Amino acid sequence: MSKALKVGVIGLGFFGSRHARIYNDHPAAELIAVCDSDPERTALVARETGAQGFNDLRALLALPDLDAVSICLPDRLHEEAAVAAAEAGKAILLEKPLAHDSATARRIVVAVEKAGVRFMVGHILRFDPRYVQTFHAAAPERLGAPIHLRAKRNGIRATARRLGSSSSILFYMGVHDVDAMQWIARSRINRVYAQKVELLGTGNEDALYAVVNFENGAIGNIDYSWAWPDGLMNGFRSSLEIVGTKSATYLDCTDQGFYVVEDGGTSGGDTHLWPEINGRIVGDLADELDHFVKATLSGKSYLQDYREAFDAIPVLDALAQSARAGLPVEVVR
C-alpha cells in the first residue's frame, strides 16, 4: 500500500463515532481530523483515535492534507457541511439521507458536481449481504418482471423520543427502503399514497403506511414505524420482498442468530449492521467505509451512484405530502 487516504469525520454522534473508529482501524485510511460542535465529545474521540479535534467544520476542511470526509451530522445540517466540503475539494461520504428535502438535495448535488469532487451517500443496505443478494436474485433474467414489493422498517419508540423533531420517520428510516426498493426493482416510484398517525407524543410521527406505484407497473407497500415498545427483540424489524413473474426473493432481518436468556426474558443483539467483536466494529458499516476508502484511492466508481440516492428524496417528499393531504401524490422529479 503506497498511500493511505487521509480522512476526517464531521459529526461525532452514534454514526460519526463509529466512522472514526472504523477509519482508525483501516490499513488504507488515516484518520487525521474529527469535528463536533460539542467540545467534550470531540476531545474524547480525538483522544481515542489520535486524530486532531475541531469544533468548527470549516477549520477541519481547511486542512490541506485532508483527502476525504465522512459527514455524520443531523439531516438539516447536511447542506452546509456537504457544500463546504465540496468547495474545499474533498471526497465526501455523506451519511443518509442525502438531504431532508428535494430542493436541498438538489443544491448539494449541484455543489458537488460544480466542484467535481467524489461523492458517495452512505446507504448501508447496499453493503448488507441480505440486501445485496436480494438485489442479485431480483435480476430480470431470474425474477422476470416485478409484480409487487413490500418493505418494512420498524423500530422502538425510544428512537423516536431520542431524535425528537431533529429527524422524521421518513428521512431517518424511510430513505433506506425507498432507495432499496428502487434499486432492487430496477425502477423508480412515481406515485404514492400515505397515511400517518401520531398518538405517542414523541415529537415525531409514530408510523406511516404507504402504497406506491413504480414506473415499470409494479406496486409497492411501505410499512414504517418507530412506535414499538422498547422491549422489541433486537430493537428493530426490517424485511423486504419482491415477487416477479418468474420467481420471488425476500429477506427478513428479524433473526440475528444470537440470544441471551435471563430470568426476565430473552433478548438478542446485532450481528450484521455494526457488531463490535474482538474490539473492532465489523459488518455492513465497516464494509461500506472500506469501499469508500478503496474506491476513493483507486478512482473506481462508488457502488451507489449519488443520483440514485438523489432519486429517493422526491419520493420521501411525496410521501410526506400525501400523508398530510390524504390523497395520492405524483412524484415530481
Added chain:
Amino acid sequence: MSKALKVGVIGLGFFGSRHARIYNDHPAAELIAVCDSDPERTALVARETGAQGFNDLRALLALPDLDAVSICLPDRLHEEAAVAAAEAGKAILLEKPLAHDSATARRIVVAVEKAGVRFMVGHILRFDPRYVQTFHAAAPERLGAPIHLRAKRNGIRATARRLGSSSSILFYMGVHDVDAMQWIARSRINRVYAQKVELLGTGNEDALYAVVNFENGAIGNIDYSWAWPDGLMNGFRSSLEIVGTKSATYLDCTDQGFYVVEDGGTSGGDTHLWPEINGRIVGDLADELDHFVKATLSGKSYLQDYREAFDAIPVLDALAQSARAGLPVEVVR
C-alpha cells in the same frame, strides 16, 4: 348427550368435503345429507360418510329432520343457498365470505333475520389460537389505544389459477384479514386506498396493497397476494400485528414447526388450519365446526356475531372500488 344435531353439507369442494368429514366424526353431530351439483363428487362423499346424497340443494333442505347446514359453495352462489336454507328454517354455517358484495350480503342477512334462523359465518381465524390470543392480548387494558395494524395474507399463484374468475383476492383471502383487523382493533375501517396489479394472467388480480383508516384513529396496512411461485414453503404466509400505546402483539404463521428435507429442497406442511392426523381432521376448522354444533344445540350465542362478518363486506367493496379508481374511498355502511 341426549340429542345430536342433524347436519347437511351443501357444496363438496375443498371445504365442503372437509366439513362433511368433520361432522361425520363429531359425537354431537349426525351428517345426514350432502349435496353437490357434480353427481360423482356427491356419490363419493355420500359413500364415504353414509349420508344421503343430493344434487339439488332444495331437495336436501326439504328433509324435515335436518337441523342445520354448512354452505360451502363458490361466493356467487351463497345468496341462493343461504336464503333457501333460511326459508327452510335451518341453522346455517356459511363459509366466508358472507357474500361477494354488500348488496347481496344485506339480502342474505335480511332473509336470515326474517326467518329467525341461527346464522354463523365461517371465519376460521376466530378459532385459530394465534389469532384468538392476539385478540385477547390486544384488549384495551393491555394494549392501550391501537396505533397501527398490519395484515398480510399471501399465497401461491396455483390458487389464483385454480379459482380463475370464480372468486377474487379480496373475497377469497382478503375477507379473513378485514374481519380480523376490525375484530382485534375493536374498531371499524372507514376509509381505504388500494392499488392492484395483474401481470400473471391468472384471471384474477395478482396482488392488492392497501392503506386503511379505522374509526378509532389507527391506520392499517393490507398486503394481499397470490402471485408467489408455487414453491413457497407451506404455500402461504399470513401475519398480523397491532401496536398500541401500551404494548404490541403480533402473530406470524410462517413457521409451522414441521419440515421435510429431500434432495430437491426443504418443504413443510400445515399444522394449524386443518391438518389430517390419525385419520381425522383436527385444528382450527374442526374447532369451528365443533363450536357451531355445540352452540346450535345449546342455543348459546355464536362466537362471531354475523353482523361483524357483515361489517367486512363494505370494506371489501370499497377496496375494490379504490383499486379501480386509484383514489381513496370512504366505506359506505
Added chain:
Amino acid sequence: MSKALKVGVIGLGFFGSRHARIYNDHPAAELIAVCDSDPERTALVARETGAQGFNDLRALLALPDLDAVSICLPDRLHEEAAVAAAEAGKAILLEKPLAHDSATARRIVVAVEKAGVRFMVGHILRFDPRYVQTFHAAAPERLGAPIHLRAKRNGIRATARRLGSSSSILFYMGVHDVDAMQWIARSRINRVYAQKVELLGTGNEDALYAVVNFENGAIGNIDYSWAWPDGLMNGFRSSLEIVGTKSATYLDCTDQGFYVVEDGGTSGGDTHLWPEINGRIVGDLADELDHFVKATLSGKSYLQDYREAFDAIPVLDALAQSARAGLPVEVVR
C-alpha cells in the same frame, strides 16, 4: 349419539384440572366424578364442573355407573390408582409416564391385562400435528433406513423447583421423547450412555445428555434440561429430527407464532399443547381426550398401544443407571 361415556378424573393438579374441563365440554363424555386428596381443590373443580367430589379414589371407583377414569397423579402414585381402577373394571387413561420404573410399570400392565380393561397412556405427542406428521413423513418408503435421530426437550428451572423430588427429568419430560423416538424410528433403543449435572440445587437433575443406539442400527441423541432461566421465550424448547437414507424430516416447537411486546421484552405463549381460547381448552390435549372418549365408546383400538408406552420405561431406567454409573448400559426388557 346414543350414549355418553361417564368419566371420572383422579388427581386435580395442572393436568387433572384440565382433563376435567375438557371432559366437561365434550359432547360424548359426562364428567360425573373428580377426586383429589386436597379437599379444597376437589370442591373447586366439583363446583366448576358439576361433578361429584371425592377425596378417596376408591370411593370414586366404587361408583357403579362410572365407565372410565383419567389418572393424573404424581408418578409414584400411578400404581395404586391404576391397579385399583383396573380391578374396578374401568377404562383407564393414565397420564404419562406409565410408571416411575420398569418393575412398577410391569405390575400395572399385569393388573390391567388381568382385569381385561381398556388402557391408554397419555402420550400427548401422539396427538400433536407436528409429531404425527413427522411420524408419517418418516415412513420407511419415504425416509429409507433411519441413520440418526435427535430429540430435545428443555424447560425452565421454575418447573424443576416446583416438582422438587416428586418427579425427575427423565420421567417428567424424558418419557415424551423416548416414546416419540422409538415410535418415529419404528425401532427400540437397546443401549444408552448418559451424563447428568446438578448445580442449581432444585432437588432434581439440571440436565441430562445421552447417546443411544437403536435395534435397527440408527444412533440417537437426547438433550434434556430444565435448567434454563425462567425468561426463556414460551418456557420450553422441543425439537426432533430424523435423517434417513432417502430423506429427512424434523420438527421444531420453538416458534409458536404469537408474541407480545412490552417495554420489558418480548414474550410468547402456547398455541399447540393446551391453549385456552374462546373459554375452552383446545389443541393436543383436547384431541387426546377426544380420542380416548370416542375409542372407548366405539371399542376401537387406541392410537398408542400401551405396550409401546411400556417400552419406554426400561430405556428411562437404563438412562438413569448410566448417568449414575458413567458407563454405557444395555436396555433390559
Added chain:
Amino acid sequence: MSKALKVGVIGLGFFGSRHARIYNDHPAAELIAVCDSDPERTALVARETGAQGFNDLRALLALPDLDAVSICLPDRLHEEAAVAAAEAGKAILLEKPLAHDSATARRIVVAVEKAGVRFMVGHILRFDPRYVQTFHAAAPERLGAPIHLRAKRNGIRATARRLGSSSSILFYMGVHDVDAMQWIARSRINRVYAQKVELLGTGNEDALYAVVNFENGAIGNIDYSWAWPDGLMNGFRSSLEIVGTKSATYLDCTDQGFYVVEDGGTSGGDTHLWPEINGRIVGDLADELDHFVKATLSGKSYLQDYREAFDAIPVLDALAQSARAGLPVEVVR
C-alpha cells in the same frame, strides 16, 4: 500504511482460492505467490490475482520477500507444509484443523516454536459475530457457572461424498465446535463418549453423536452429521447453546435472512461466512484474514492462541477412539 504484508497461499481449493482473493483485495496485504499441485488451478488463480504461481510449496517458501503464508491443504498434508513454512521463517495461518491427530499436531507446534515464527490456526468461528457475542455473553460474571453446552454442526451428504476419505466428520467439521465449546465454556473437555453410524457409503461416517464432560463440571452434547439430503435449506445447520447458573445464551445459524422462492421450492444462501457481494468476499473469513494481516504486521497477539487450537485435537482423537470402542474415553493431553 507504510508497509504491506507479503503473503502466499498454499493449496488453492475451496478455501485457498478464497484466501487468495481476500488477500488480493486487502490494502495491507500483497499476494505475491500461490501454490497448488494442480498446474491448471495454480495458473488460473495466478492469472486472476497477478501472483506468481508455484506447484511446489518449497519453491514458494524460498521467496525471500515472502512474509507469511496461508496453508489451505487437505488435513493430512498440514504437517509437511507447516513445518516447511516454519523452517523458512514465515508467519503461518494454517486452516483448521491444526492436524489430523494429536501426535502430528504436537510435531507442528514443536516446529513452529523451535523456529520462533508467528502461528495462527484459522478457527473462523472466532470471527463470527454470533459466536463471539455468545463468548462474551458467557463470561462468568454474566453466565455464572456453566451447567450444560450443546453444539450442532450438520451438513449435506454431498460434502461427505466430495471429501471421501480425505477428511473425517470430526476433523473437517467437529474441530469447529470442540474449539468453540472449550473457548466459550472457559474449560477443557476431559472425558468423552461417542457413537457413529455409516449407512450411506460416502467413504466417511454419516454422523457422530457424543456426550462429553468438562473439567469444570459442565456436561456437553455434540451432534455432528453430514448425512442430510442435499436439499437442506442453506446446506448446513449449526447452533450452540450454553446454560449457566445465572443466565444462558445461544446462537442458531439456521436463518440466514435471505430466501429465493421458485416453482420448485424455497432456498437460501450464506450471509455470514463468506458471502460474495459487490464482487468481493466479505464476512467471517475476510475478517479472519484481516486480523491475521494486521496482527502479523503490528506484532500484536492473535486472537486465538494456537495452544487453544491444539487443545481441540486430543478431544477429537478421544471421540474417534470412543466411537470405535463403544466406551467412554479420557482425553489424554
